[in-house]
Structure formats: structure tokens, C-alpha cells
Amino acid sequence: MSFKNLRLIEPILKALDQEGYETPTQIQEKSITPILDRRDILGCAQTGTGKTAAFTIPILQLMHEHREASSSRVRTIDCLILTPTRELAIQIGESIAAYGRHLSLRHHVVFGGVSQHGQVNAIRNGVDILVATPGRLLDLMQQGHITLSNIKFFVLDEADRMLDMGFIHDVKKVIAKLPAKRQSLFFSATMPPEISQLADMLLKNPIKVEVTPVSSTVEIIQQAVYHVDKNDKQDLLIDLLKDKSIETLLVFTQMKHAADKLSKRLIASGISAAAIHGNKSQNARQAALENFKNKKVRVLVATDIAARGIDIDQLSHVLNFELPNVPETYVHRIGRTGRAGASGIALSFCSREEKAYLKDIEKLIKKSIPVTQWAGSTAESSSERTMQRSPKVEMRQSSRRMAVQKRDIVFG
Numbered sequence: 573m574s575f576k577n578l579r580l581i582e583p584i585l586k587a588l589d590q591e592g593y594e595t596p597t598q599i600q601e602k603s604i605t606p607i608l609d610r611r612d613i614l615g616c617a618q619t620g621t622g623k624t625a626a627f628t629i630p631i632l633q634l635m636h637e638h639r640e641a642s643s644s645r646v647r648t649i650d651c652l653i654l655t656p657t658r659e660l661a662i663q664i665g666e667s668i669a670a671y672g673r674h675l676s677l678r679h680h681v682v683f684g685g686v687s688q689h690g691q692v693n694a695i696r697n698g699v700d701i702l703v704a705t706p707g708r709l710l711d712l713m714q715q716g717h718i719t720l721s722n723i724k725f726f727v728l729d730e731a732d733r734m735l736d737m738g739f740i741h742d743v744k745k746v747i748a749k750l751p752a753k754r755q756s757l758f759f760s761a762t763m764p765p766e767i768s769q770l771a772d773m774l775l776k777n778p779i780k781v782e783v784t785p786v787s788s789t790v791e792i793i794q795q796a797v798y799h800v801d802k803n804d805k806q807d808l809l810i811d812l813l814k815d816k817s818i819e820t821l822l823v824f825t826q827m828k829h830a831a832d833k834l835s836k837r838l839i840a841s842g843i844s845a846a847a848i849h850g851n852k853s854q855n856a857r858q859a860a861l862e863n864f865k866n867k868k869v870r871v872l873v874a875t876d877i878a879a880r881g882i883d884i885d886q887l888s889h890v891l892n893f894e895l896p897n898v899p900e901t902y903v904h905r906i907g908r909t910g911r912a913g914a915s916g917i918a919l920s921f922c923s924r925e926e927k928a929y930l931k932d933i934e935k936l937i938k939k940s941i942p943v944t945q946w947a948g949s950t951a952e953s954s955s956e957r958t959m960q961r962s963p964k965v966e967m968r969q970s971s972r973r974m975a976v977q978k979r980d981i982v983f984g
Contacts, residue, residue, distance in 0.1 A: 578604045581633055583674035588629075591670055597622035598783040604630045607757065612778040614771055615759040621783055623759050624667050627653075627727050631757075632672045634725065635700055639677065647678060647698030649718065651725040654704055654746060656733045658683035658854060659861070664703045664729070677701060684708040685854045692717050706734070706742035713749065720749045728774065731760035731767050732900065736876075740766065747774060761907070762900045792915045793906055796944045797930065802923040805893060806834065808946055810841050812919075813871070820864060821889045823873045824905050826896065831873045834893060838871055845871040876901055884908070892920035895929040899936040919944075 575588050575596055596604065599617045607613060607630035617623055631651055638650065655661050665681035672679070679701035680694040688708070695702075695717055702709075702718070712718045726747075728734070734743050758771050758778070771778070800808050812818065825831045828849040838845035846860035846869045864872040865884055876896065890909045896902055902920075909916025920941065922930045934940055 573601055579608055580604070580629065581636070583636070584629060584633055584671060587671050587673050590673075593625075597626075599623055599781060600626045600629070602781045602783065603627065606779045606781075607631065607755075608633060610634075610755055612755060612775040613757045613759075614775055614778040614780045615757070616763050616780070616782040617759070617761065623729070624664055625671070626781075627729070627757050627759065628664065628667050629671050631701070631725050631727070632668065632675060632677065634755075635677055636672075636675045638724070639700070647700055648722040649695075649699055649702045649720070650722055651701040651727075652704065652709075652720060652723050652746075652750075653701070653727040653729060654706060654709070654743065655729045656705065656737055656739060657730075658685060658705060659857070660730065661703050661705055662858075668701060668703070679703065682708050682712060683854075684711075688712065706739045706746060710742055710745060713746075720746070721751060723750050723754055725755050725757070726750055726774075727757045727759070728770075729759050731758060731770060732762045732764065733904070735764065735766055736898070736901070740770065743770070744773075761904060764900070793909060793918050794916070795906065795918045795920075795941045797920040797922050797941045798944055798946050800921050800923060800946060802925065805921045805923070806837050808921065809834075809891070809893065810838070810843065811946070813838075813843055818889050819870070820867060820884075820887060821871045821891055822864075822884075822887060822908050823871055823891045823893050824896075825873060825875060826894045828875055830894065831875055835871075835873045838873075843871060844869045845873060847873045849875040876905065888916055890916065890918045892918075895920055895922055895926040895933070897929055899929070899932040902933045903937070 573596060574594060575585060578596065578601070580588075599615060599621050603613055603615060603626040607627065613627070615623060615626065617626075635651055653664055655664060661681050661683050665679060668679045677700045678698060680691065680699045681703045682688075682691045682695075683705040684707050688711070691708075692712070695712070709718065713720070728743065731743075734740055756774050756776070756778075758775055760767050760771075763771075798808060809823070813821070823834065825834060828851050831847040831849050835845045835847035846863060848857045848860050852860070860869065860872065863869040873893075887909050890906055892902065892905060896905065906916075906918035909918060920930070930941070
């Protein structure tokens with residue numbers, strides 16, 4: 573199957589070719605044609621499977637066809653894509669720009685944490701597709717800068733993260749302002765009961781697209797856990813980073829202050845690092861992310877909210893410095909690696925206090941995570957599963973396995 577088999581118009585095929593896309597991912601293959609047929613979609617696919625391209629490509633085509641057929645040249649917001657974080661909103665905007673480079677459509681991205689002046693001016697100048705986070709969108713609606721009365725296409729992306737971040741009430745306020753006659757696309761990596769209820773409220777006779785079991789982890793991602801005392805975690809991380817094969821590492825912490833503290837410790841140890849979280853300015857967050865992508869920074873320490881939507885080519889290593897207390901979050905975190913068919917390594921540090929979290933994660937993903945032993949750990953029990961390798965040996969062997977398994981990447 574190629575993109576040429578999906579009824580896509582030449583300008584979009586040309587853009588995809590320029591992006592190096594040849595073969596659609598599963599969710600793209602299963603979603604694009606039904607969306608072109610004007611069907612509502614309920615998409616359940618974990619992060620990294622190409623969801624962004626799955627909805628932006630057909631929407632761009634439908635929007636282009638609608639505009640070509642319309643006698644009016646006045647631009648109104650005909651498509652709204654609602655997403656939980658500014659980082660993800662920016663990346664969706666970049667995807668629209670890439671796939672729609674040969675179309676005469678305008679898009680703009682709005683999010684909080686920055687001045688609204690430029691966003692308001694762009695909307696006044698005319699926008700066809702709006703990508704927005706819930707808070708800033710509602711602010712601009714209340715101020716009269718945005719109306720949703722012309723919306724023909726509505727996308728709710730990362731719905732489960734909307735729930736995690738407490739945005740569900742805002743999402744419902746937005747939905748209440750949408751016209752009844754519209755095409756709606758709903759994408760979520762997991763499908764807890766509250767999200768299923770929201771989907772039932774939003775969608776009309778949808779086609780369900782599910783490419784992996786709910787809450788499963790990408791099989792090609794190699795997972796391992798270190799049992800380590802809470803106070804020894806920083807030392808273990810610094811020890812692991814002696815392995816030069818770890819070119820870049822995305823590290824997750826639970827709290828903002830923990831991200832800052834860990835970043836400073838790494839820098840003091842001679843390791844280039846940066847932290848991103850909600851208290852950082854948008855410019856600081858984007859600068860840190862760009863430096864990480866360009867490998868000017870080796871370690872990026874992030875909280876879950878700040879990291880959602882990070883899409884980095886061939887990110888090989890992810891580390892849970894602290895295990896999440898919500899097991900579904902583990903799936904999201906390790907999905908930052910193993911993107912769209914590529915292999916990856918996901919490591920976790922587990923203290924005594926976090927063993928209940930590990931148990932919940934293993935129950936959710938329906939597998940035991942192999943344990944790697946660290947000589948400095950006091951938390952490891954002789955009765956627990958161990959792989960008798962040093963961290964450096966294990967990481968080198970994992971990297972060699974990844975090199976063998978690498979394939980061409982198609983991502984959204």
C-alpha cells in the first residue's frame with residue numbers, strides 16, 4: 573500500500589514525496605479513506621503511530637476541495653483541531669504546513685503562555701484551519717475574536733490527555749459551540765470510561781480505527797527497570813550516561829521542581845541538560861526542545877504535560893526517573909521512543925515507594941518488565957528478576973540490537 577492508493581490529490585502526494593513519505597502507517601491507511609468519505613472517526617492508537625498525518629492529510633484535501641467549489645473568497649475558520657499542549661499544537665501546525673505546502677489554505681496555531689496579539693491579528697487576516705489548546709481558544713471566543721459557527725471539520729486529538737490535564741470541562745464548552753452539522757474526528761491513545769462517554773457525545777455513527785490494543789506498549793520498545801533507592805537515582809543516571817552510545821535521553825519526572833533539580837545536577841556533573849515544564853516560558857521550552865533535537869543538549873528532563881507531543885526523529889532512549897502513579901501515563905512516556913516502527917529503549921528507576929506503581933503498570937501492559945541490576949542499588953532483592961549485566965553492557969547490547977532492527981520511519 574502506498575499513499576497513491578488512498579485517493580489523494582496530486583498537490584498532497586507531491587508534498588508527501590518531498591517529506592520522504594512512501595508507505596502509510598496502519599492508522600493512516602485505515603483512516604484516510606473513511607475521512608475522505610466524510611465519515612466520523614474514533615481512532616484509538618498509541619502515540620508515535622502517525623495519528624497527526626492520519627487526520628491532517630485528508631482534512632487538507634477536503635478543505636481544498638471545499639474552497640475550490642465555493643464562490644466566496646472570504647476565509648472563515650472551517651476546521652478546528654483541539655489539542656492539549658502548546659508543543660503538540662505547534663507540531664500539528666508544522667505538519668499542516670508541510671502536507672499543505674502546495675495548497676492555498678491558511679492555518680494558524682493559538683495557545684496560552686504567550687501574548688495573544690499576534691494570534692488575534694492572524695485570525696483577523698483570515699484563517700481556514702485553526703489549531704488550538706482549550707484555554708486560549710475559550711479566552712479568544714469569550715473576547716469575540718473567534719466564532720465556531722462555520723466549523724465543518726472538528727478534530728479532538730489526544731483526548732485522554734485532555735482528561736489527565738483537567739481540560740474535559742473546557743472541551744465540552746467548545747463542543748457546545750460547534751454546529752450540529754459537521755464531521756468529527758476523535759483520537760486517543762487510551763480509552764478510559766470518561767473518554768468513551770465523550771466520544772459517544774461527539775461522534776455520529778463513527779468508524780472505529782484501532783491499530784494496537786488499548787493501553788498496550790509498542791512491542792519493539794525494549795523495556796527494563798532498575799530497582800534503586802530513591803536517594804541513589806541521580807548517581808545511577810550519571811553512571812548510565814557514561815555510556816557514550818546514549819546520544820540523547822528524554823527523562824521524565826513527576827514534578828516541575830524535580831525536573832529543575834535533576835537538570836542542575838546533571839549540568840554540575842558535566843552533562844549537557846535542560847528542563848522543560850509548565851513554569852518555563854514558551855520561548856525557553858522551544859529553545860530547550862530545539863537544542864535537544866539538534867543534539868546540542870544530551871539530556872532533556874521533562875514533566876508529562878510538557879513532554880506530550882514531543883516528536884523527535886529516532887529518539888532511542890527514554891527514562892522514567894520517577895514512575896508515574898497513573899499506569900496509562902507510562903504508555904505515553906515510553907511512546908516517545910519506538911516511533912512509527914523504529915526501535916527504542918525505555919528504562920525506569922523504581923524505588924521501594926514506587927513498587928505499587930510498577931505492579932499497576934505491569935498489570936496494564938500485561939507483561940513483566942525485565943529487571944536490570946545496578947551494583948550500587950540497595951533496593952534489589954535476590955528473589956527479584958535480574959539480568960546479570962552491568963548498566964553499560966546492557967545499554968551497549970541494547971543499542972546494537974536497535975541498530976539491527978532499525979527501519980525507515982513514517983511518522984505524523
